[in-house]
Amino acid sequence: xxxTETPVSGIFIVKKATKKNPCEQELKMxxxxxxxxxxxxxxxxxxxxxxxxxxxxxxxxxxxxVNLGLSSESVNTLNQTSSFMxxxxxxxxxxxxxxxxxxxxxxxxxxxxxxxxxxxxxxLEAVRDLLKKVKYKE
Numbered sequence: 001x002x003x004t005e006t007p008v009s010g011i012f013i014v015k016k017a018t019k020k021n022p023c024e025q026e027l028k029m030x031x032x033x034x035x036x037x038x039x040x041x042x043x044x045x046x047x048x049x050x051x052x053x054x055x056x057x058x059x060x061x062x063x064x065x066v067n068l069g070l071s072s073e074s075v076n077t078l079n080q081t082s083s084f085m086x087x088x089x090x091x092x093x094x095x096x097x098x099x100x101x102x103x104x105x106x107x108x109x110x111x112x113x114x115x116x117x118x119x120x121x122x123x124l125e126a127v128r129d130l131l132k133k134v135k136y137k138e
Contacts, residue, residue, distance in 0.1 A: 007095040009134065010042025011074070013081070014089040014101055030097035030130060031123045038091050043081055048074040052131040055124055064121060066128045067112040068092065069136070075108050094130050
């Protein structure tokens with residue numbers, strides 16, 4: 001990556017790279033360091049994300065998480081994309097780090113994504129702190 005390029009942020013479609021169709025952009029998972037191949041441009045830009053909550057607890061799942069607020073336009077984009085590409089996997093990227101990946105199994109009804117239910121508290125705090133660095137729309 002050239003030094004003049006700004007770090008990538010937003011929600012991207014994860015690409016399954018093949019020999020005929022190699023990876024255009026490989027980014028590292030923020031937690032764990034696994035490499036993820038994503039398309040070149042985000043389908044939801046970082047300025048369509050509206051907020052991140054502090055760490056919340058779900059008493060039903062008995063898990064901690066953070067919620068990432070979405071604009072109504074980004075919910076529409078995600079729902080349209082998942083209806084055209086039902087098996088699509090998405091990656092949330094902040095400053096070239098993949099914060100997490102997700103699939104949409106049913107229509108996104110609420111204007112947020114729940115993140116980090118699979119993380120321990122220390123890693124969830126790190127994800128929250130990274131997401132807090134994003135400048136959200138007021």
